[in-house]
Every structure is written in C-alpha cells, then in structure tokens.
Amino acid sequence: MTPSFHSLKIRDCRRETDDTVSIAFDVPADLAERYRFIQGQYLTLKAVIGGEEVRRSYSICSGINDGELRVAVKKVPGGLFSTHANDGLTPGDVIDVMTPMGRFHVPLAPDQARTYLAFAAGSGITPIMSILKTALAEEPKSRFVLIYGNRTVSSIIFREELEDLKNRYLGRLVIHHVLSREPEEAGLLSGRIGAGLVKELCGTLVDPATVDAAFLCGPQPMVEEVRAALAEVGTPPDRIHLELFGAPTGAKPAARRPDPVDSPTDAAAVTVLLDGKRKEFALPYDGDSILEAAHRHGADLPYSCKSGVCCTCRAKLREGKVAMAENYSLEPWEVEAGYILTCQSRPLTERVVVDFDAT
Known part of the structure; x- marks a missing residue:
C-alpha cells in the first residue's frame, strides 16, 4: 500500500536524555492496520515550522507487542524539526505522520535459536x-x-x-x-x-x-x-x-550528471503512477530530480530526506532509463529489479515511467 500521511494526536512525550525525547502517538481504530509496523521500521513526521514544511524520518523504538507507536528524536544542533520536537511538542498536539516504512529487519523465526x-x-x-x-x-x-x-x-x-x-x-x-x-x-x-x-x-x-x-x-x-x-x-x-542516521558524509540532493542521454529531445516525457493515478510532465535532462519535478507539477509523492538515505521515495522504473546520483538505502536486488530513488534520479531517455504502487 502506498505510504500516506494521517494526522495523529501525541499521547505521550517522555524525556529520555537531556537532548532526546520519545513521542508516542494515539492511533485511531480505523487506522490501526495502516500503522501496524515491523520491528526496525520508521515514521516520517511532517510539520510547518516558521512557515516552511519540514519532513524528517525517525525510527520506531517500540517492540511490535508493546501496544504503542513511539519514536525517539534527538536534538541536533541547528536541527529545525528535532528542536521543534524536543522543545515544542506536548501531549495533545496533532502532527502529520506517514505510515511505517523501512526494511531494516529480518523475518521473525519463533522456532529458531538465532x-x-x-x-x-x-x-x-x-x-x-x-x-x-x-x-x-x-x-x-x-x-x-x-x-x-x-x-x-x-x-x-x-x-x-x-x-x-x-x-x-x-x-x-x-x-x-x-x-x-x-x-x-x-x-x-x-x-x-x-x-x-x-x-x-x-x-x-x-x-x-x-x-x-x-x-x-x-x-x-x-x-x-x-x-x-x-x-x-x-x-x-x-x-x-x-x-x-542523518545524511551520509557528502550526501546532497541529486546533482546534475554528464550521463549520455539517449534522446533527440531536450526533455523527457515522465509519467508517475501513484494510487492508481497518472501524472505526466516534461522534465529537462539537466533539470530537477524526478521527485522534485513531480512535486512542482502537483504530485504529492512520498519523501523525507531527499539524500538517498531513507528510501521513502522508492519507486519501480517501468520504462526508460535514469541516472541515480546516490543510493544509500536500496539493496542490490532492488536495483537489479528496477527500483530507483526518485529524489536522486534524472531521466536519460525520451520516455520514463515510474511506479510508486509497485511493491
């Protein structure tokens, strides 16, 4: 299921250290299945701070049977969201929370001695x-x-x-x-x-x-x-x-790269598939990443870090070729299967189709 944001009420804020707070959310019964998580997954939180929309991903620290959905946020010097979370959030506040994502885990095996x-x-x-x-x-x-x-x-x-x-x-x-x-x-x-x-x-x-x-x-x-x-x-x-955690050394939004472009045109025709809908737009080969361009054309694609770390913007390349500048989160098998990080990808062919609905 495509990840999506929902407004959740903060149930509890617990001070873990001087610079770290853990935050538990109330999950309504009708959203319980959407927020059922696998150990090791993360949540992306979204808030408007100082007039700017800010998104950050934080790992879930609850066990799957703890009966709560809780993340921990460590204050980072100059960190806009982490400072807001540590100093500004209180129980009863409502914040936008994306459904759980991430593959930092292995399947459980209750009958094994691991x-x-x-x-x-x-x-x-x-x-x-x-x-x-x-x-x-x-x-x-x-x-x-x-x-x-x-x-x-x-x-x-x-x-x-x-x-x-x-x-x-x-x-x-x-x-x-x-x-x-x-x-x-x-x-x-x-x-x-x-x-x-x-x-x-x-x-x-x-x-x-x-x-x-x-x-x-x-x-x-x-x-x-x-x-x-x-x-x-x-x-x-x-x-x-x-x-x-955080951006890797030297990580940054996808840089323009001198990859050879297999097209006689100046721009690619990009199609984005999300929630069964199509969004089509032209994207110059030396322009924005696919993620940035899609948002500019009104597509609300999932993303968090924009640095190739969190994998929130993962999608399957159905048609065409792209140049992916950085990849800190896709497994080798995923790259082989055609998955890309749209925050790091730019088109190399005249037509590109990316599918966010692919599992």
Whole structure:
C-alpha cells in the first residue's frame, strides 16, 4: 500500500536524555492496520515550522507487542524539526505522520535459536531497540548481543530500559556500552566503535561466522568500518544489515550528471503512477530530480530526506532509463529489479515511467 500521511494526536512525550525525547502517538481504530509496523521500521513526521514544511524520518523504538507507536528524536544542533520536537511538542498536539516504512529487519523465526549482533551509536539505538525487544519476545531461544556507543553515561538513550531488558532476559541479552568521553567509568568500555573493537569483541562474545543477523546503525563512517570488519572476521555479508542516521558524509540532493542521454529531445516525457493515478510532465535532462519535478507539477509523492538515505521515495522504473546520483538505502536486488530513488534520479531517455504502487 502506498505510504500516506494521517494526522495523529501525541499521547505521550517522555524525556529520555537531556537532548532526546520519545513521542508516542494515539492511533485511531480505523487506522490501526495502516500503522501496524515491523520491528526496525520508521515514521516520517511532517510539520510547518516558521512557515516552511519540514519532513524528517525517525525510527520506531517500540517492540511490535508493546501496544504503542513511539519514536525517539534527538536534538541536533541547528536541527529545525528535532528542536521543534524536543522543545515544542506536548501531549495533545496533532502532527502529520506517514505510515511505517523501512526494511531494516529480518523475518521473525519463533522456532529458531538465532544469534543477533548489533552495533549502535547515539540515536542509532532507536531501531535497534525495536528489533531487540521484538526478537527476544518472539524468539524465546534466540540471544542478542548489543554494542552501544555514546559519549557519556548521561547520553545513553534508553539506559534504564536496556538494564530492565537485560534483567528480564538473563543469559539471552548481552549489552556492552562504549563511552568516548568517560574512559574511567567502571565496567564500561572506552573509546569508539570501530574495526579494532569489532575484532576484539567478536573473539570473546560471539563467533562472527555464526551470527544470523547483524544490525548496524549510526553515522556513515562507523557503519562502513564495522561492516567491513565484520565481513573480514567471517560474518557473511548478506547477514549484515545497516541503516544510517542523518545524511551520509557528502550526501546532497541529486546533482546534475554528464550521463549520455539517449534522446533527440531536450526533455523527457515522465509519467508517475501513484494510487492508481497518472501524472505526466516534461522534465529537462539537466533539470530537477524526478521527485522534485513531480512535486512542482502537483504530485504529492512520498519523501523525507531527499539524500538517498531513507528510501521513502522508492519507486519501480517501468520504462526508460535514469541516472541515480546516490543510493544509500536500496539493496542490490532492488536495483537489479528496477527500483530507483526518485529524489536522486534524472531521466536519460525520451520516455520514463515510474511506479510508486509497485511493491
């Protein structure tokens, strides 16, 4: 089903750290099915701030059986939406929330004894919390190893909840905190999460070759370094799943590229399929991305980051060719199957058809 926005009332705002708030939403009964989520998915929130429409994606931190829909928002210096969420939102406020999206998960297997491994930094813990709580509750024979990096003890998001979970799942949940600015804190690792730590911990906590699923969430340099280190010590690459928070290093809206254009015209005829409707418009080959042009012509396409990270604007290329400038979220099989990020794509042929209704 095509993702769509609905106005939801905020049920609860809970202060997790000095700069992070978690927000739970009331979901009306008639929308319950639309907001049923898979562990590891995210919500895109939309608000008008200072006269400007702002959209941001935040991961769901609830387990699938927690009975609530909750996201966590960490305040970013200069962040328009994160500042608004931390300082301005209160219970009873109404905000536009897109239906859940994202593929940062693996299917549950209640009859299996799996080994999960996760590396998170800062607010990267948010989707990991959803995955961790769900896996431990739904797979009673599985175990979970979490390595969680922060600057200080006070900046550990969900610290008390993680301790409660460790006590509830004794022997099945192992948590190691890594602090970069409190090296003397008793019982906690110091430094940062990187290749060296991966190799050290994998030698004592878990056999990397037997890991059924590894989840990495944090800034791009950490995620890429940990992914490479895990592969080096024997974790099969197809079992390593990653998600970046924020924009990757150097990420930006699709830049104009000198790809050869297979057309005698100056503009492509673009057709966008969404909710069974068609929107057609001309798009110069050196002009906007397909997403930007479609919005300019009145099509309300789903999007959030516009940097190739969130995958909200994913669609299937039904006809023609495009140049995709960046891709931080589509899996290789999706690219092979013809899926594109419309925020990063420009036409290369005289006719291009993209389908947002394709599953």
